[in-house]
Structure formats: C-alpha cells, structure tokens
Amino acid sequence: MPKSGRPPVSQQHSHKLQNFKYRKVALAVVDAFIIAISALISNYALSLLHAAIPPKHLGISIVMSMALCFLSLAVAGAYNKLWRYFNKKDYLSCVVGVVVGILLACIFTLIINGHVPYRYAALHCLISILGISAFRFIFKTTFIDLTAAGRSESKYKRTMLIGAGQASKMLLSEIRNAQNSPYKEDKSTAVFDPVCLIDDDSSKLGKSIYDVQVVGGTNDIAKFVEELNIEQIVFCIPSCLEDERKRILDICTATNLPIKVIPFLGNLLFDDAHTTLLNQVRDIKVEDLLGREPIKFDNADIRSFINNKVCMVTGGGGSIGSELVRQIAKYNPKQIIIVDICENYAYEIQQDLKMEYGDSLDLVVRIASVRDYYRMNQLFSIYKPQIVFHAAAHKHVPLMEESPMEAIKNNVMGTFNTATLAQFHEVEKFVMISTDKAVNPTNVMGASKRCCEMIVQYLSQTSTATFDESSIHNDYELRTRERGSSIEQRIKEIKFGKSDGHKRTEFVTTRFGNVLGSNGSVIPRFKKQIEEGKPVTVTHPDIIRYFMTIPEAVSLVMEAAAIANGGEIFVLDMGQPVKIVTLAENLIRMYGKVPYKDVKIEFTGLRPGEKIKEELLMNEEGLQKTKNKLIFIGKQIEIEPEEFIRELRKLRDASLENNDEAAIQALHEMVPTFVAPEEFNKQFIPV
Numbered sequence: 001m002p003k004s005g006r007p008p009v010s011q012q013h014s015h016k017l018q019n020f021k022y023r024k025v026a027l028a029v030v031d032a033f034i035i036a037i038s039a040l041i042s043n044y045a046l047s048l049l050h051a052a053i054p055p056k057h058l059g060i061s062i063v064m065s066m067a068l069c070f071l072s073l074a075v076a077g078a079y080n081k082l083w084r085y086f087n088k089k090d091y092l093s094c095v096v097g098v099v100v101g102i103l104l105a106c107i108f109t110l111i112i113n114g115h116v117p118y119r120y121a122a123l124h125c126l127i128s129i130l131g132i133s134a135f136r137f138i139f140k141t142t143f144i145d146l147t148a149a150g151r152s153e154s155k156y157k158r159t160m161l162i163g164a165g166q167a168s169k170m171l172l173s174e175i176r177n178a179q180n181s182p183y184k185e186d187k188s189t190a191v192f193d194p195v196c197l198i199d200d201d202s203s204k205l206g207k208s209i210y211d212v213q214v215v216g217g218t219n220d221i222a223k224f225v226e227e228l229n230i231e232q233i234v235f236c237i238p239s240c241l242e243d244e245r246k247r248i249l250d251i252c253t254a255t256n257l258p259i260k261v262i263p264f265l266g267n268l269l270f271d272d273a274h275t276t277l278l279n280q281v282r283d284i285k286v287e288d289l290l291g292r293e294p295i296k297f298d299n300a301d302i303r304s305f306i307n308n309k310v311c312m313v314t315g316g317g318g319s320i321g322s323e324l325v326r327q328i329a330k331y332n333p334k335q336i337i338i339v340d341i342c343e344n345y346a347y348e349i350q351q352d353l354k355m356e357y358g359d360s361l362d363l364v365v366r367i368a369s370v371r372d373y374y375r376m377n378q379l380f381s382i383y384k385p386q387i388v389f390h391a392a393a394h395k396h397v398p399l400m401e402e403s404p405m406e407a408i409k410n411n412v413m414g415t416f417n418t419a420t421l422a423q424f425h426e427v428e429k430f431v432m433i434s435t436d437k438a439v440n441p442t443n444v445m446g447a448s449k450r451c452c453e454m455i456v457q458y459l460s461q462t463s464t465a466t467f468d469e470s471s472i473h474n475d476y477e478l479r480t481r482e483r484g485s486s487i488e489q490r491i492k493e494i495k496f497g498k499s500d501g502h503k504r505t506e507f508v509t510t511r512f513g514n515v516l517g518s519n520g521s522v523i524p525r526f527k528k529q530i531e532e533g534k535p536v537t538v539t540h541p542d543i544i545r546y547f548m549t550i551p552e553a554v555s556l557v558m559e560a561a562a563i564a565n566g567g568e569i570f571v572l573d574m575g576q577p578v579k580i581v582t583l584a585e586n587l588i589r590m591y592g593k594v595p596y597k598d599v600k601i602e603f604t605g606l607r608p609g610e611k612i613k614e615e616l617l618m619n620e621e622g623l624q625k626t627k628n629k630l631i632f633i634g635k636q637i638e639i640e641p642e643e644f645i646r647e648l649r650k651l652r653d654a655s656l657e658n659n660d661e662a663a664i665q666a667l668h669e670m671v672p673t674f675v676a677p678e679e680f681n682k683q684f685i686p687v
Contacts, residue, residue, distance in 0.1 A: 035066050035101075035128050039061060040062075069097060069101030071101070072097040102128065157193060159194050160195060160196055160225065161194060161198070162221070162233060162236055162252065163197070172194055196212060198221055218248050221233075232257055235249065237262075255589075256589050303331045306328055308334045309334055311386070312336075312383065314340070316340050317342050318340070320550065324554050328558075333362075335363075336362070337365075339379060339392070340392070371417065373421070380425040388418065392410070393410065393415075397443050397607065400445040401445075404663045407445055412451045412452060429507075442681075443608070446674075454644065506566030507566055510572075529599075538601055540580075545577060546614055570626075584601055650666045
C-alpha cells in the first residue's frame with residue numbers, strides 16, 4: 001500500500017465494481033421478492049372471484065416466474081444501471097423483462113400442467129410490473145433526497161461531467177483520490193460529487209467510469225440536470241472542435257447552473273504549480289463562448305524580434321498597451337518605454353511590472369501626449385527606440401461623435417507625429433494598432449483610425465528616406481514661436497529618392513475587432529449591471545461584433561511585427577461574429593440567473609455613429625495568407641502623396657480651429673468610405 005495510506009487506484013476501482021455487483025444482486029433479490037408477493041396478491045384477488053389456482057401450481061408458478069423474470073430482466077438491461085440513474089427507457093426495460101419472464105413461465109406451465117390460468121398470469125404480470133417499477137422510482141427519489149439532505153451543508157456539489165473520454169477518467173480518478181485522502185489539502189480540492197457523465201458516443205451509453213455512469217448525450221443535458229438534481233457542470237472535452245464546443249456550452253448555459261471547464265489541451269499545465277488536472281478546472285469565462293479556440297502564435301519569432309531591443313509603447317497604460325508591455329517583458333527586451341498621458345494607468349502597469357520583475361526589467365515610464373510633437377521628439381532622441389508599438393488613441397465611439405476634433409487631434413495627428421518621428425529617428429519597425437471600425441466607417445472614431453492607417457500606408461509606400469537633421473531643429477524653433485504644425489515642413493524633412501545609408505523604417509498595421517474586458521468593453525458594463533441587479537442594456541437585438549481576448553489581440557500585434565516586411569495590414573480571422581444580445585444572455589446564465597426573468601435585457605437603440613455590423617476588410621482589399629493560418633494580409637491601397645498631404649493639412653486645420661462641421665467634412669473627403677450610420681444600417685435593419 002502507498003505511504004499515503006490510500007489503496008492503489010486499481011484496487012479502489014476493483015472495490016467499486018464489486019460494490020456495484022453486490023447492488024445488482026441485492027436488486028435481483030428484491031425483484032424476486034416483489035414477483036413472489038405479486039403472485040400471492042394476484043391469487044388472493046382471484047380467490048375472491050373463486051378463480052384461484054391450487055397451492056401446488058401456485059408454488060411452481062412463483063419459482064418459475066422468479067427465475068425466468070430474473071433472466072429476462074437481466075437480458076433487457078434492467079440491472080446495467082445504478083438505481084439513481086433510472087430513466088424512462090430503463091423503466092421500459094423492466095416492463096419488457098417482466099412481460100417476457102411471465103410469458104415464458106406461462107409456456108412452461110402449459111407444458112407441465114396442460115393449461116394456463118390466463119387471468120392469474122395477466123394479473124400477476126401487471127402487479128409485478130407496477131411493483132418493480134414503483135420500487136425503483138421510490139428508491140431513486142429517496143436516494144436523491146437523502147443524498148441532497150446529507151450534503152445540504154457540504155461543500156460537495158452534485159456534478160455532471162460532459163465527455164466520457166480520457167480527461168474525465170483522469171479527473172474522476174483525482175476526485176476519488178482527493179475524497180479518500182486523509183490530508184486536508186487534498187480534500188480542499190475535492191469539491192465535486194460526480195453524479196453522471198454525458199457523451200454523444202452511443203457505444204458508451206450505460207458504461208461507467210469510476211462508478212459514474214454515462215446516462216445520455218448532450219441533447220439530454222437539461223433532462224438529467226432536473227432528474228438528478230445537478231448543481232454544477234464540468235465540461236471535460238479539452239480537444240473539442242470550435243463549433244461543437246460552443247454548441248454544447250450553449251446547452252449548458254441554458255440550464256442556469258455554474259459551469260466549469262477543463263482548459264484546451266494546449267493550455268494544460270503539468271509543472272510544480274499545476275500537478276493535477278483537478279486544480280486546473282476553472283469557471284467558464286466569456287471567451288469560452290466565442291466559438292473558437294484561443295489563437296496560438298509563434299513565440300520563437302516574437303522572441304527573436306524583441307530580444308535585446310529598445311521597445312516603446314504609446315498608450316502603454318491602456319488595455320491593449322499594458323498587455324503589450326507585459327508580453328514584451330517576457331521576451332528579454334533591452335528596455336521598455338511606456339508613454340501615456342494618463343498617469344493613473346501608467347503608474348498601475350509600472351507597479352505591476354516592478355512587483356513581477358524587480359530590477360531585472362529596464363522599465364521607463366514617461367507621461368506625455370502623442371499630440372505633443374516636441375515632447376515625443378525629445379523622448380525619441382533620449383531613448384532611441386528600435387521598435388514602436390503605437391496603441392495611443394481615443395476609442396470611444398459615442399464620445400468621439402460629440403468631440404470629433406479631439407479624435408482627429410489625438411488619433412490622426414498623434415499617429416502622424418509618432419510615425420514621422422519614428423521615420424526620422426530610424427526606428428526599425430513601427431506597429432500601429434487599428435480597429436475593424438476603420439473599415440467602411442460610420443463614425444468619427446472609425447474614420448480617424450482609417451486616416452491613421454492611411455498615414456502608415458503613405459509612409460510605407462515612400463522610397464528609402466534620407467534626412468537633413470538640421471531641418472527638424474529649424475522647424476522646431478519656428479513652431480516654438482508660432483505654435484503651428486507645418487505638415488509640409490515635416491514632409492520636407494524627409495528627402496525621398498536618395499540613399500545615404502539611413503535605415504528605412506518598416507511600417508505595419510494590425511486590425512482586429514472588439515476586445516473582451518478592455519476599457520469600454522461591453523462585458524464589464526454587463527457584469528456591473530447584473531451584480532447591481534439592474535437591467536442589462538443592449539443597443540439593438542441584431543447588433544453583432546467580432547470579439548477576441550486581450551492576450552490574443554496583443555499576440556497578433558507582436559507576431560505581425562515579427563513577420564512584417566513593411567506596409568502590411570494584418571487582419572485576424574476572428575471566427576464567426578457574436579450577437580451582443582447572445583453574449584448578454586450567456587453572461588446572465590453564467591451568474592446562475594435566467595435572462596428576461598431574473599435579469600431583464602433592455603434595448604436602448606443604436607448610439608450615435610454605431611454600426612449594426614462590423615467588418616474586417618474593405619472592398620478594395622484582397623487577402624494574402626501568412627504562415628499562421630488565422631492571420632491574413634490585406635492588400636495595400638495606393639495613396640496619391642500630394643492629394644493625401646493636402647487633405648491631411650485641411651483636416652488638421654479644422655481640428656485646431658475646433659470646428660466640428662469642417663472637421664467632419666474634411667474626414668469625409670479624406671476617407672471616401674466614411675458614410676452616415678443610417679445609410680449603412682438600413683441594409684440590415686428593415687424599415
């Protein structure tokens with residue numbers, strides 16, 4: 001016996017199988033008793049009508065009925081399932097077993113006695129069926145009630161496991177070991193009381209793993225949840241395909257029970273901190289309902305790209321920016337420069353990284369705005385970044401509709417400042433983070449981000465650049481006096497068409513959809529509304545969005561930067577778009593509540609500038625594959641330099657004058673695909 005004092009798993013399993021056999025024998029004995037009593041009751045009832053059979057024949061009948069009914073019940077499968085798992089089909093097996101057994105007894109009676117007492121046989125069969133079925137039903141109900149009462153104050157929860165494969169087998173083994181362990185630390189993890197297994201493989205139906213039986217398929221989940229008083233569900237199919245995973249989880253969430261999942265196979269860990277499968281079972285997260293696996297990226301490419309490089313992240317305190325910083329820190333950068341105008345966010349990520357890395361990470365945090373060309377030039381001059389991730393931007397659609405000039409100043413001119421400074425200071429790669437809202441935009445925020453994409457494309461399309469270093473200083477002095485921002489002067493700083501050894505910056509854009517859990521995401525708002533007992537507000541019942549997790553979004557940015565040659569727009573295949581109302585319903589169910597009953601869902605109407613449906617690709621852009629099957633490259637749209645600079649100057653002037661009407665008009669001229677939301681949405685919303 002092992003030192004722990006617990007028997008080997010094989011012995012435990014053998015012991016449980018023996019217990020099951022004993023219970024089968026006990027059930028067979030009870031059935032025999034019921035059949036014998038039924039015969040006596042039947043004969044007594046017939047005696048009142050003067051139709052009873054002689055005691056000698058009655059004894060023979062009872063013996064034959066007990067023996068033959070036992071055989072027929074066994075063949076029909078009445079003893080193949082634990083009592084507490086009996087359902088309608090199993091009761092039918094009891095009916096078939098008794099009828100066949102009594103029929104065979106009648107045949108033998110006919111052979112022995114030359115006649116059959118039909119009224120006795122019929123009444124005996126009916127009473128036996130009722131008795132055997134009633135016993136099973138009463139025992140099942142009593143067993144469940146007693147079990148529930150015994151566990152009413154226990155931490156153990158009646159658990160349904162989805163999937164009867166290797167993962168469930170491992171999990172059940174660990175649960176049994178933990179429950180039998182004399183050590184408290186083992187028992188603290190055994191919070192499951194496995195009641196049943198669900199699997200769509202019909203060949204597994206009725207079979208057991210560690211005394212837990214496969215009772216049905218995924219379409220039967222709701223039925224067995226009710227019949228077996230299930231308190232929680234564990235999804236144990238880590239290798240499940242995307243669509244099937246989403247289908248099953250949707251069924252599970254409809255039960256309004258807590259759901260836990262075993263991570264995807266690629267995410268399972270077996271190290272010092274994760275020694276078992278049991279301690280990796282986690283609560284279901286919203287991202288589990290997206291209908292696809294988390295995207296996997298090539299860490300080797302990213303590591304060689306980041307290793308020993310000076311990396312600057314603008315907007316480094318935001319949702320995307322801070323995750324960028326966290327992931328960059330893992331790949332041994334020479335230095336990280338966080339640039340953000342919000343001191344609170346910048347301070348928070350700074351403290352997190354100091355706690356995690358201490359002095360081993362060279363981290364610089366500078367409060368600055370990308371609008372301030374001179375301040376940004378100072379930072380570029382001091383720290384000389386080799387890679388710039390540009391995440392700074394205003395992203396809130398309705399707020400930017402109210403203050404369009406701010407979206408232009410921050411998003412458009414901020415990108416222009418940062419990108420041209422990257423070109424001037426010979427940054428190796430400049431990575432701009434865009435959004436699906438830049439595609440055929442219906443709002444100022446999306447149109448401003450499309451302008452940012454055009455700036456990056458414009459700079460990537462120019463020839464190898466050389467620089468007159470004095471011109472930027474002269475222009476700096478000029479603008480210090482006039483406080484103007486001359487785009488023409490800035491462009492003159494870069495003399496195209498020559499080559500005197502200066503490096504060319506590689507510009508790349510990454511475009512993706514909504515990010516779960518980011519600042520401004522619907523998920524935190526939904527959670528707050530549910531927790532405060534308020535209605536969940538959705539703008540429109542048909543609104544759909546593409547979603548990804550923050551780590552996925554950042555991994556896309558990092559890999560795109562690693563494999564970019566300059567000029568690409570990287571687009572992620574984000575799977576099927578998700579209805580926001582479906583996301584809200586699933587989130588409500590994850591709280592154990594019923595949508596529209598426990599938590600209302602109110603439709604508030606589309607917000608200013610809001611699209612009913614987002615897109616990831618413009619009509620003009622084709623798709624080119626990369627070595628990652630889920631990352632594509634959108635074809636660049638050629639930009640006419642003189643017209644582009646003229647329109648950019650007009651856009652800048654309108655924003656500096658804080659002229660809303662002029663700024664929006666300039667945006668429409670610069671981004672021809674920028675249309676009113678009503679015009680775009682009418683193709684999806686019936687009038």
